[in-house]
Amino acid sequence: MATATETQTSSSTPSNVKQANLKIVDDIPIDQQIEHLIRTHRELNITRQRSENLKLKQGADHDGAKLLPEASRKRLEDGGVDLSKGYPELPNRDEIPVFVDQAYAIRDYDVPFVDRGSQADPEKKALFGAAKEVIHLTDKVGTEIVGLQLEDLTDQQKDELALLIAERVVVFFRDQKLSPQTQWNLGDYYGNIEVHPQAPHVTGLPGATVIWNDYKIKQGLDLNFNNINFGNWDSVRHPAIGNNVWHTDLVHERQPAGYTHLHLDAIPETGGDTMWISNYAAYDKLSDEFKKFLDGKKAVYVSAHSYLNRKDPLGGPKKVERIHPLVRTHPATGWKYLSVNRVMTTRILGLSPIESDMVLNFLFDVCEKNADIQVRFKWTNTKPGYGTSAIWDNRVSQHRNVWDHEGKSPRHGTRVTSLAEIPYFDPESKSQREALGLPLKKWDA
Template sequence: MSAATTTTITEQLSNPERETVKIVNDAPIDEQIEELIRNNNQINITRTRHKKIALQPGIDKSGLAILPESTRKRLEDDDIDIAKGYPEVPERNKIPIFVDQAHAIRDYDVPFVDRGKGADPEKKALFGAAKEVINLTKNVGTEIVGLQLEDLTNQQKDELALLIAERVVVFFRDQKLSPTAQHKLGDYYGNIEVHAQTPQVPGLPGTTVIWNDYQVSQGMALNFSNSNLGNWDSTKYLSVGNQGWHTDLVHERQPTGYTHLHLDAIPEVGGDTIWSSGYGAYDKLSDEFKKFLDGKEAVYVSAHQYLDRDDPFGGPKRIERVHPLVRTHPATGWKFLYVNRGMTKRILGVSPVESDLILNYLFDVYEKNADLQVRFKWTNTKQGYGTSAIWDNRVSQHRNVWDHEGAEPRHGTRVTSLAEKPFFDPESKSQRESLGLYLHQWE
């Protein structure tokens, strides 16, 4: 049946209170479906394919019962009104039903200039003010000691952006950082993404709540046995929570750049996060394989799924966009591999079998090379403070480790800044090539 088909439908839907909803309508079928979904709370539009939960729209009173005290204090100190509940789920009339509605949310170019471009390569303002600068591994991850993110000057913020672009992820422990200040910093680094479905801090759109404990309380079936299945085969074993290797929002017209997660409730042991470098993943490839991949494009898809307006009974669909498979970073000028297992669908210009074989190898390069990765333990050194990680989503994949199994609370807020429209500069160099580091020549 076409979406333009008109018909008359009379149907009764029962809910737990035994009330009924009668629909008599001769509007196009897609309009009838949208009206039915938006006006009936028994039909879920906030369920992702891997969480299998239904979040009720609005501010959730039930979240207060499990809200960690450190989180509550941080929110109240920032004058965030949580009297009615926490977190806030977007209203039903703002959540997309159809693929075209979701696709249209940011389907236009937005000006963007990377704050790291042109910053002092020696980072004298940032490093000079820090007590200590610690590289956690040789290739990925740096910790800055003795600075408060809330107090950084614009020059220091620009140098920090360049450092993140170079080192993939930068960490700050012992932070007194309000959600409002976090949001302001994200706005400085790019165009803040406001997610159409994800729970937010009340009154602060774009400050996403990262809280598996809440999702589990709402019915997400996350446990020791299934928490990593998506890392084996994300098409067969759906990822639960955020334990699968991924890059955020690759389907956007202008995907994510600098992303800032601040944890204000941290397990004593467990709940670490791992990042892997796209610069290093590209440099692991042979020169001949790099030549083959340079200039290729791939199809990238959204994590959330929606209905197809022209085939509403054909099953859920995901947003698709085409981007370069190898990108060039605007601040460093380095090439990087832009793939992730869950949301890179296919390579253009090759057969489906060839695409699957190539992509699965590229996913493995990202995921299985420990010398491209850093695993971070979030723990603070001061009671009542939080810890921040700011990473470059363009040049990385990341995943959470749910080994604490919810025995201790873990809560954070994330602000994601959208960056440039992806591009590939054929004259750009790889990271190791630019730094004059050894590259193996295969016979």
Template sequence: MAPTAATVTPAGSAPTTEEELQKTIAKLASLKPLGHTNHKDGRTKFGKEASWIESLPEPARQRFERHGIDLSGGYPITPDPDLIPKFVDEAFAVRNEDYAYIERGKNADPEKKALFGAAKEVKHLTKHLGTEIVGLQLSDLNDKQKDELALLVAERVVVFFRDQDLAPQKQLELGKYWGQVEIHPQVPRVPNGVNGDDLNGITVIWQDYSRAVNGLDLSFKHAIGGNSQWHTDLVHEHQPAGITHLHNDTIPEVGGDTVWSSGYAAYDKLSPALQQFLDGKTAIYRSAHQYIDRENPLRGPKPILREHALVRTHPATGWKSLYVNKAMTVRIVGLEPEESKLILDYLFSIYEKNLDIQVRFNWKPSKPGLGTSAIWDNRISQHNAVWDHEGLEPRHGTRVTSLAEIPYFDPNSKSQRQALGLSLD
């Protein structure tokens, strides 16, 4: 396994009165993820009492019914409050052990003959990131094609498939092939199959629900929050997110795009002197959700904090990627706070402001009743869901994230442009 980065341990335990503790736990129930505030209309709070089955968009309902998803108990399935971690050390302990990870793209055919040979068309959307595969159903891929797809994603950052009739069961199966599937203790999920299939690990991406139920504050004047900001998924994990697969089954007629930005290219935008300074450094990353600190339970909520490589090497390509994002990168280890902020703000701007290292994708399928999938690698990217449809049309999807290796930096690795023999000017 690749060398590990140091971890940031959570606070230990300290005595407090039972009354104080219970008040703090009750307060926790009202906490929202970082960047979220209560929605102005004060509608239903997040919890088991909220069943949105009647509001489920028709394309999503038809997909679920077609593929045997049990909607009889309502939708979505929300976590049992008794099972949600309430203390930061509890949440830190979730998946806090090494597990064997197989990089499926590492030994794939570099020419991807099995994958490309089965497709009707392969379209590169920009020069160095974003590829659309036409004429293939993800549910039909064999293992060789899955390996080649993993390599393609590692090279091109994000790969798209329109006109998919994708069962949630198949989406989960594909995610498990690429790594341990993340099961989030705090987010809504898809119900199990009518035949008893356990579909825990398929999370629901539905901004209408998040706005009304979980207080996500999105509007025309405040179009930043939740997935509608530059971010990388699950950076606080012991082994953070690798490949994420979002299948949108309900897509606005106009708008609702998503933008991805390349970590490979962001690194190559830096001067050699700054690259050399950052190589081998680590940073502190935080979770989107917050929890009670046992040591100081009355001082308010705390996120999980984890230390990882700031520049990481991708095990399939061997290329260096800049592993930062404004939403969840806290500081660079070893620097003074002012120094860290100055450098991080610049690194964030590289990702966010350079249009030549971004790809913007419109999800609309060409065939009615079908959906579109995006499969991207969180190790080498940030993404941002554009809130231009303003919730006037529904946008609904299901997401499966496969966790990957502990981030590491190989001093012998090359940047993307070095490896491809491109100009570094």
């Protein structure tokens, strides 16, 4: 029979201080007791990022719905979202992982995947033929398509778009009439939709994640002019706040993110840009000898969120870890690319910790300090109910938001991510510049 003890208020405790009683049930495992406490105690926030000490409610938020920008409200209502239920919607606390083994188990199985771009017309005649204009924003990364509505694309055009994204890293569409459901359907066409276990999503539509820092700030996010970029120096001591640190989404997954689609329906008059890096070009910045050293190496990639270790629940936060190739091959282009990001790539297998840190920090710098392999996109305001879309390939890129508008005007959008293949490296594959016949520097011996 279970026995129970309760802590008593010490005689030395001041009379005006009340201590909460802690009930210990002897025949219930400690991990189950801790999990129950976390799931039922509203003040505990262990399953969130430690840099984001938010007090978010479970379910749809009626107060949040009142904060929606008018342009966002019109788009959501036109798209059939019932805002009377509240907005955004958060997973119930009993569905959010507490222990790291629970987080591992969410998608710890193989899902069949064929990259839509691998079966597309290389000349993209259906897509380009229907567009009014195709604008390359930089030589290495970023293309804008003018005159097409994403909701009207044929399957052939969608396949060609996938190949274009895989080649150009990120593709933009302005003036889009696009409901969250239509955005979700396009993501589903490109792969297995990622349903985030913690992030707020469109009410009634898990997988359509809400991107809305203004809302998070109302819930306690300490995001300001002075701290927004700390994680770009030291992501261990200064974890990312918001989405302002260079990163790649969901690198810890068994099958990490492929195509990601962000649609903004409320856009600041000035600022709020997003930047992307080409990981193809980052790899081609390296010397032949250094490429040979990296080819075949594997690295450890971690989750953004932290959890508890069931075997040592009081031992501090623990992240999901996955081992994947450091240099990979894209299934649609066949090009090699470098897969690192400062926030979630922690070490290279086979190297000492010091060697690994030195190599990784150099690779981070290669990506972040070469402006010629980056693009900075200025989102533009459109008429109410319309917005602007960016679709990028997470496999071959890093990205970050630029929170320079400081919340002076609203910024709101929805994001849908399609998970791709298990990462692999083909030693016979070529780099982008090799495949395109572009010159590569041969360094002196």
